[in-house]
Amino acid sequence: MTTERPSPRMVGKASPGPSTILSLACLFGFLAAVFIVGWSAGAVTSTSVGGWYETLVKPPLNPDRWIFPVVWNFLYFLMAISAWLVWRTAGSFDKAGGQLALFGMQLALNLSWSIVFFGLKSPALAILVVLALDGAIWLTIMAFLKIDRLAALLLLPYLAWTLFATYLTIGVALLN
Known part of the structure; x- marks a missing residue:
């Protein structure tokens, strides 16, 4: 009995990805979800940025x-x-579910920071949220790295800015 070996061209290659239409629909879905969170954070922020802040x-x-x-x-x-790159590279939501769940968690923490800092006007409590966000972004980067290196690298500016936001949050809490 002989076992069939994979073609050398297919070794290490991903299976065919989703259709172009599905891929574009998911790209727009990810863009919509993320920008809805961003819009929501901006709406909360605008309640305090011109006054209290x-x-x-x-x-x-x-x-x-x-x-x-x-x-x-x-x-x-x-x-x-x-x-979107993680979803596309994995080939399905099932295969990228854990990584995308982490992504969703950090996105929720991102919005939570705006609610706590600007909505509740609580810089001290916002420190806890932003530290949790820093950790969640790092975990998301590490999880994305297992599927798509570029996807992980694209989150590094976000981590850097959030670490800067951590400095600002702590500074505001200590100075006020």
């Missing part, structure tokens, strides 16, 4: 207000592309 003492290196939406929109775009 202006009265706070801020740490050194605090950027001008206009920088935040520009950076966040870019990061949300990278996040959506990253999640």
Whole structure:
């Protein structure tokens, strides 16, 4: 009895991916989900950024207000592309379920930070949320790395900015 060997061209290659239409639909789905979270965070932020937030003492290196939406929109775009790459490379939601669940968890923490910091006006409690977010982003990067290296790398600017946000959050909490 002989066993059939795989063709050398197929060794290490992924199975055929999803159709182009399904792939584009999922890309737009990831973009929509991430930007809905971003819009929601912005809506919560706007309730305090022109009033309460202006009265706070801020740490050194605090950027001008206009920088935040520009950076966040870019990061949300990278996040959506990253999640889509993981789904596409894995070939299905079933195969990428754990990784995408981590992605969803960090996205929920991302929104939670805005709710706690700006909505509840609680910088001290926001420290706990942003530290949890830092950890969740790191776990997501490590999980994505197992499926798609580019997807993991696309989350590094998000982690860097969130670590900067951690510094700002702690600074605001300590100074006020």
